Amino acid sequence: MTKLVIALCMFLNGELMEHAYRENISDCLKSKRIAERNTGDNVRWMCGEVEAIVEEDWNSGSIRIIDIKQKDEQ
Numbered sequence: 001m002t003k004l005v006i007a008l009c010m011f012l013n014g015e016l017m018e019h020a021y022r023e024n025i026s027d028c029l030k031s032k033r034i035a036e037r038n039t040g041d042n043v044r045w046m047c048g049e050v051e052a053i054v055e056e057d058w059n060s061g062s063i064r065i066i067d068i069k070q071k072d073e074q
Contacts, residue, residue, distance in 0.1 A: 005052050007065055008032055011044040021054065021063045022047070 008028050010018040022028035028047035035045050053066045 001055075002051060002053050002069065004049055005054060005063070005065065007048065007050045007052060007068065008035070009046045009048070009050075009068075010035070011046065013042060014044075016068070019050075019052075019065050019068055021052075021065045 006022045006025055006028050008020045008022055008031050009016055020031070022031060025047060032045045032047050035043075039045075051069045053069065055064050055066050056062070057064065
């Protein structure tokens with residue numbers, strides 16, 4: 001299913017490498033601060049609202065981002 005979610009995104013050399021679902025912007029910013037302390041200068045972290053293809057784990061109820069839709073995709 002596709003929906004608008006808050007995501008923590010990791011960019012390496014300007015390319016999106018990983019993304020993780022966060023419940024709200026506060027949780028995302030907290031995770032971002034921790035990640036920035038533990039990674040090098042060539043890694044950039046961003047929080048934001050993205051349109052993503054998500055999957056809900058039927059057992060735990062947790063949400064996982066499968067893929068982030070690009071702005072030019074429809």
